[in-house]
Amino acid sequence: MQSMTGFYESKARLVVEMLKKYGRPVVLVRDTGKVCDPVTGVCTPGEPEQLQFNGVLKSYKQGQIDGTTIMQGDKLLILDASHEPQPGDLAHTADGDWQIVGIESLNPAGVPLAYRVQVRR
16 A cells, blocks of 8 residues: 555656656756865855756736735746745846745645645746
8 A cells, every 4th residue: 555655656656647747847956055165264156056947927817816914916936846946036037037936836745736826026
């Protein structure tokens, strides 16, 4: 008999396959901070990290837009769980660049299946 973790791990692989087939490439750009030379004390910006995902960008339904949490123009980005998005990441999609403002992990039994990410221009 398959364990719950094994069951959800197979579902996570299915989500990756479905988003690869029906979604589009998404690149999250993450600021890695600054790099400081311990000898000279000079700090320079670090190289941004680029994380590859597959995802689907959707509009919120008009009834979901409350003007406080969800603003007019916000989008919902569904991402596979190949990496964990973080607040402050910038999402590059075919529809432009979006700032992440909210993240919800879909992770039954502690196994990440996908992320629901609220994005804003």
